[in-house]
Amino acid sequence: MKKGITMLLTAALFVVLAGCGNGNNGGNAGNNQASTAGNTETNAGQTNAEKPEEPKKENVTIKVFQFKVEIADALQKLAEAYEQETGVKVEVETHGGGEDYSALLKAELAAGEEPEIFNSAGWAGFDPYVDRASDLSGEAWAKDLVEASKAQISRDGKLLGMPMNLExxxxxxxxxxxxxxxxxxxxxxxxxxxxxxxxxxxxxxxxxxxxxxxxxxxxxxxxxxxxxxxxxxxxxxxxxxxxxxxxxxxxxxxxxxxxxxxxxxxxxxxxxxxxxxxxxxxxxxxxxxxxxxxxxxxxxxxxxxxxxxxxxxxxxxxxxxxxxxVPNNWIVNNKSAHAEEAKAFLNWMVSSETGKKYIATDFKFIPAVSTIAPDTAAIGKIGxxxxxxxxxxxxxxxxxxxxxxxxxxxxxxxxxxxxxxxxxxxxxxxxxxxxxxxxxxxxx
Missing domain, CATH: 3.40.190.10 (Periplasmic binding protein-like II)
Structure with a gap:
């Protein structure tokens, strides 16, 4: 336990104080399904006008059932930006503060509703949802996670969620x-x-x-x-x-x-x-x-x-x-209608310039991935x-x-x-x- 916390602390300090220092903010861009519209040049020197854009998807809605009331407004704006860029609608439903999120999530699932993405804590708090969690080990961002953030959301060597941030x-x-x-x-x-x-x-x-x-x-x-x-x-x-x-x-x-x-x-x-x-x-x-x-x-x-x-x-x-x-994790629900689209949204959130900006500045997060430079001004005096x-x-x-x-x-x-x-x-x-x-x- 002590070793794990030391690793987490060291990584968190590296992110907050050193600003990641590796300049690899675009390291996952090649795997991002929706970020090309924001880039003026490709690696091959093509302009957006020269490179065909991926067609926007229509009539696809992914639901995010989430816990953090502090980011509710900013997350909604992020969802709108994603829809504008990709055509995929992201419906955000927030339950936190004075509400019992865990009880409401279980009621949602018991009623047959299967949100594409939901929040879960790690360790034993994740146990009720293991059977619904998609394996995210192969996602492009997984290799960039702060190492000590992984254990709490891993089972049998598989990464079953995306750590939200460090707090x-x-x-x-x-x-x-x-x-x-x-x-x-x-x-x-x-x-x-x-x-x-x-x-x-x-x-x-x-x-x-x-x-x-x-x-x-x-x-x-x-x-x-x-x-x-x-x-x-x-x-x-x-x-x-x-x-x-x-x-x-x-x-x-x-x-x-x-x-x-x-x-x-x-x-x-x-x-x-x-x-x-x-x-x-x-x-x-x-x-x-x-x-x-x-x-x-x-x-x-x-x-x-x-x-x-x-x-x-x-x-x-x-x-x-x-x-x-790690306060919470993004879980991709393998029983939902659009699990692959949900993975694409999470990939975009941590790899596109728009998503990175929201995480670091609007959410005021200490990022859990090393490829997102923290916004020390946004983190504020407490952090x-x-x-x-x-x-x-x-x-x-x-x-x-x-x-x-x-x-x-x-x-x-x-x-x-x-x-x-x-x-x-x-x-x-x-x-x-x-x-x-x-x-x-x-x-x-």
């Missing part, structure tokens, strides 16, 4: 509000975090922007504890096998104190605050800290692009840590701060582990966290519910 999170914080409160050094321990929260409160600043979204608490907050185990993968397998429990684990006791500090120093209406409101109010300068990562940069910029933000590691245990991984920190403190970057658990567990964790946020259950009861969620799902 990182910790505590994103407002540097100006920290300065107003006289906080001159980032907290390294839970005691220091509690002291920093008090300084903020004393200045009339609410420290934490909280949300009641199950996925934020049941996935990202829980991962802080999972990742802080010496060997997260082994611990998780032991929990699934009934050999270990959250309730008896010392790390979980420290994690409970972290959660208590966050919940005690957040806004009063946290239980009714959804993701969009949480981010918008943080962007408006109402709160000093939010537990999200570089994926909120675009939403923040819509409110205040000048906001002075950074990413701080989360105090817990001997050192504070940030967390990085840039993470890149600097992780370069200087590679030993303080850990991975994402929630998808090692079967689907359904994190949803129950999120529900239990909501109860704890609402003071309906005690800390011990919360840990007991975390254990019960694993036992219930694994037994099935």
């Amino acid at each position: 990182a999170y910790g505590f994103t914080y407002n540097k100006d509000l920290f300065a107003q409160a006289g906080i001159t050094a980032l907290p390294q321990t839970l005691d220091e975090l509690e002291a920093a929260a008090k300084k903020l409160q004393d200045k009339g600043i609410t420290p934490f922007a909280l949300t009641s979204e199950w996925w934020s608490m049941g996935i990202h907050t829980l991962n802080i504890a999972l990742a802080n185990h010496e060997d997260p993968a082994t611990f998780i397998e032991d929990v699934k096998a009934g050999k270990a429990t959250f309730k008896d684990e010392p790390v979980m006791k420290d994690w409970l104190r972290l959660v208590d500090i966050m919940f005690a120093n957040g806004q009063k209406n946290a239980l009714t605050t959804d993701y969009n409101t949480q981010v918008a109010e943080f962007a408006a300068g109402k709160y000093a800290i939010i537990q999200h990562g570089n994926w909120i940069q675009g939403m923040v910029d819509e409110v205040n692009p000048e906001l002075n933000l950074g990413m701080m590691p989360v105090p817990l245990g001997a050192k504070p840590y940030t967390f990085t991984g 840039g701060d993470f890149a600097t920190f992780s370069q200087e403190h590679a030993d303080q970057v850990k991975g994402w582990n929630w998808d090692r658990f079967p689907d359904g567990i994190t949803q129950q964790w999120g529900s239990a966290m909501q109860e704890y946020l609402g003071k309906q259950i005690s800390g011990d009861e919360l840990l007991g519910k975390l254990d019960k969620a694993v036992a219930d799902i694994v037994k099935r």
